[in-house]
Amino acid sequence: MRPPTASLVVLLLVVAALTVIGLGGIPTAGIPQAVLNEEQQIAADTAQSLRTAIDTEASTVRRTASAYPATSTSTPVTTLKALASARKAVLGSVLLDRHTGTLLAAGGRTVPLAGVDAARTASGAVPPRLVTSGGSPQLLYFAGVTLPAEQEDPDQDYQTPNRPERQWLLVVSEALPSLTAYGDGRTAEVLDASGTALATAVHGNASPAADNSSLSAAAARAAHGSGAHTDASGSLLGAAAGSRRTVAGWAQVASTTGPGDTDHLGLVVLTSHAVPATTTTPDYSRFALEAAGALAGVALLLGLALYFSVQRPLLRLYLSAGRLARGATQDWPTAAAELSRPVPVHGFGELARIGRALDSLRRQLTGESGPQEFPARRGPGYRAFAVVGLLVVGCWAVPMIFLLNRADTATAVPAPVLAAQQARTEIATNRIRQSLDQSYTDLSTAAAGLPGRSRAAQTEVLQHTLADHRQYRSLYLLDRSGGITLRVGGTPLRTRVHVPDGGGITTVNTSGRIPAIAAYTQVRAVKGKSKAAGVVLFGEIDVKALNSILPMPKLGSVWVTDAHEKVLAASVGYEAFQSLPDPGLTRLARSTQSAPGTAGTATSAVHLTSSGPSVDAAAPLAQSGPTARLGWHVVTAEPAAALQIPAVQAEQRTMLAGILALAVGAACLGWLHVVVVRPLRAVATLVERLAGGDRRTVLHPVNHDEIGSVTRSLELIRQALAERDRAARSGHAAGPMRSLRENTLQR
Known part of the structure; x- marks a missing residue:
């Protein structure tokens, strides 16, 4: 009896203390922590965009240098011109001998080479370097250029050994990526x-x-x-x-x-x-103290009620049952002293029933009365008492879970947090747009190398493009009728058979398990040379590569939708071309007015969902470039519960306190029902049957506690009564107590 009662009181007091700590620790003045966190994330997103731009440029410089078709007759001037002149972002460029550091060629503005040791860059990729030239910061990008060895001249009369291949170092200077x-x-x-x-x-x-x-x-x-x-x-x-x-x-x-x-x-x-700055915010400390005081009162009330109504009556019943068992197993002079005192009836319900039945058994042992029948209809028992106790806890917990400290959807989220969600959505949109634009640029570069080449050479170009750019899953050429004439990579997912004009980004299916997004560009014809295998080059973009760039810390779920608000890519699980998971998100996407041919504007709002307020934003994917005509959107949704907003924190912690209190009450009172109430109900039924004359049913103690001791005492009483009944039937009514005691000792 004691463990569940003590656990109930102690755990409810712990919940009361946690309520004070949790609600009292919510900052309620100055700048909400959510605003600081969002500004930190915006800085991190901007830094990642800058980092991606620098990494992409460094990779492009290296890839351009490695793909340069150098020959043994290439000169530094022609090589530098081929590598740097076509790039508009290059401010200046130089070509150095990688072994000696000698300047071989230079172009554009002067490149600050102070501290550049070409000999130490002979192996591995060299990271960019930040320098200052003319008062403006610049980035130096490095790439190695390998030229084949010079071959022997067959017209010479004497033989000379082949010279080793030449190693040059390309250094280009560019301005910092635009911020x-x-x-x-x-x-x-x-x-x-x-x-x-x-x-x-x-x-x-x-x-x-x-x-x-x-x-x-x-x-x-x-x-x-x-x-x-x-x-x-x-x-x-x-x-x-x-x-x-x-x-x-x-x-x-x-x-x-x-x-x-x-x-x-x-x-x-x-x-x-x-x-x-927030100047007027609610103070949750007073509410926390009041709620904790009320819960402490409930805990003490239940503890006292259980002590006086269950625990103390059960202990007294345990003593009374032991006294009757001793009286039933001892000689008559000693037994008379134990059996002469009536059994006091304490408590109510099952304990009262057991007490009345024990007193009836006492009278039967002393011969004052015979078996007694007890009414089948009884009043409320301790099961009802446990239910009432749970209801008392629920009277405190349910308002905490469903009513108190509810966050107002319209005012709970500070305006700076909502604006930050919109800004971060624009950053995510720009990141996706840059990825798609880069895919189109890479495809255009590959298409420029196709005209005038044989079919085998075109296949090799596409294979190299597929190997260098992992975002593609399949590359293929279409003829005028839309048929595929040349393909490398996986099986195309396209179901739309069309030959578009120009170039850009599009979808090539409208249904299926995987959305198929593709970049496409025209393949120009060259007079006097063999025609290309097709007129349009398509590169299907792996949707997994697109999905991988969508997740951003603390931005929530991110979706890319088409002009009809159907999902093409997402940072969470989705089905191809499904609608957005909430109608509010669909309305938000439409409100950007990013239909094809219009610029569109980003927007944001707070929506109430089944899990609470959600901070949502939407932005058009692009206003220019290959994706501008698509009318696609980027939609984000972050639950307000994931943000450190005081009103939402108060709601969460209030609900948590209510849930904890209800769980503690249900667990401890359920424990009490299992170890006390249910065994008491079983014992009450057995003792009433025993008092009613049932001498055959053996009472087996199940638990090693007070109720188990009462059961053992009742079994001794049953044996004594059964022995007396047998003695009475055999005509030996004298000394039943002595013979019962002797039989008990023999056992």
Whole structure:
């Protein structure tokens, strides 16, 4: 009896303490933590975009150099012109001898080569380097160029050994990738290791914060203290100006998966935004104390009720049953003293029934009365008492779960958090657009190498393209009728047979298990040379590659939809061409007005779902480029429960306290029912049958506790009564107690 009662009281008091700690620890003044977290994520997203741009450019320079068709007669000037002149982003370029570092050729602006040791770059990929030239920051990209060895001249009269292959080092200088600030009123900066701003971008009415220099220095120190080769990020609070305060986020431009091209640059992205400071917020400390006090009162009330109504009566019944058992197994003079006192009836329900039946058995042992029948209809028992106890706990828990501290959907989410979700959705949209644009650019490069070549050479070009660009799952050429004339890679998923004009991104199926997104471009014809195997080159993009770039930390679920709001790709599980999971998301996507031919604008809203408020945003995929005519959208949804918003935190912790209290009450009272109430009901039925004259049913104790001891005592009483009845039937009524005691000792 004691363990479930003590556990109920102690655990309810623990829940009361957790209620005070949980609700009392919610910050209710100044800038919500959710705003700081969102600014940190925006900085991290911007840093990742910058990192991706640098990594892509470094890979492009290396790939261009490795694909250059050098010959033994290639000169440094012609090689440099072929590698760098066609690239608009290149500011200047040089070609160095990789063994001696001698300058072989130069083009464009002067490339700052201070500290560049060409001999040490003979093996492995060289990461970009940040330099300053003319007061402006630049990035140096490196790539090796290998030329075949010069062959022997067969016309010479004497033989000379073949010269070894030549190793050149291409160095190109480019400006930092363009930086974009997302969200109205936000400023974005790229800082070097010392905190000096290298590039700045503003959006809308943004203006640099008054304490911008101190924020830059603090961000540089924080990034430096986080260690190298990490993608660390954080948030900072700036100075207040009137009712607004600057919130800043910083993030390292470093690889997320180990050593990368940007790890040694020491770049840090700093974003800042002035947000209104919260001045009037509810204080949950008083509510926490009141709720905890009420639960403590419920715990003590139930503990006292169980003690006085169940535990103490059960202990007294246990003593009374033991006394009767001793009286039934001892000699008459001693037994008379034990059996002469009536059995007190304590409590109600099953304990009262057992007490009355025990007193009837006492009278039968003393010969005062015979068997007694008990009424079958009885009043409420301890099972009803346990249910009432659970209802008492529920009276505290149910309002906590369903009624108190409910977050208002319209006002719970601060406006800066909603704006940040929209800004991050635009960042995700830009990332997806860049990926699709790059796929189109890569396909166009491959298509430029097809005209004028044999079918075998065209197949080789496509195979190299497929090997170099993992985002493609299949490359194929179409003729004028839409038939596939040349294919490399997997089986095409296309079901739409069409030969489009121009180039861009499109879908090539409208149903099926996997959405098929493809880049396409025209294959130009060259006069006087063999025709290409087809007129349009298609590259089906692996949807897994597209899905892999959608997840972003703390952005929630991300979907890419077509013009009809059907899902093409997502960061969560989905079926091809299914509708968005919530009608509110569909309406939000349509409200961007991103129909084909229109620019469209990003938008955001808070929707109430079955799991609570959700912070949602949508943006058109592109306003220009290969995807501009599609009318696709990017939609995101983040549950407000995942954000550190005070109103939502209060709702969550209030519900959690109610659930814990209800679970504790149900568990402990259920435990009490199993170990006390149910055995008591069984014992009450058996003792009433025994008092009614049933001497055949053997009473087996099941539990080793008070109820088990009562059962053992009842079994001794049953044996004594059965012995007396047998003695009476055999005519030996004298001394039944003595013979019963002797039989008990023999057993």
